Amino acid sequence: MPKSRVGPRGKSTSYERIWTVVRRIPAGRVATYGQVARVAGLGGAARLVGYALHALPEKGHEVPWQRVINAQGRISQRGFDGVERIQRRLLEREGIRFDAREKVDLARFGWRGGR
């Protein structure tokens, strides 16, 4: 798995552009990986968004990574650790609701930002 990287002289990398977009998602809203990729100008590179979030440093950033879920309205599984559970708790704390099948209603909680 790739690591976080900052380009020379603070030049913007794709990861940074992704993080910048994610920072614009307001509390109480969620965006999909594909949506973030498009807003960041990365076309359909949804997978790259997942990578960029995985590469976030553990501390010192203000990126609400929990607000990015998949197009099915569900939290993507990572295998191993239980980060998914933490993500769900963080979202519920912001008012996001999950149905009995662990899904978020994107029509109701989806972010209508970006353009």
Add this chain to the structure above:
DNA sequence: TCCCTGACTGGTT
């Protein structure tokens, strides 16, 4: 530099 991988997605079968 080539090759593989992956917190994904939308269309087809």
Add this chain to the structure above:
DNA sequence: AAACCAGCCAGGG
């Protein structure tokens, strides 16, 4: 509903 699959892109070996 579910499996398949080609696109997508940068990082690391």
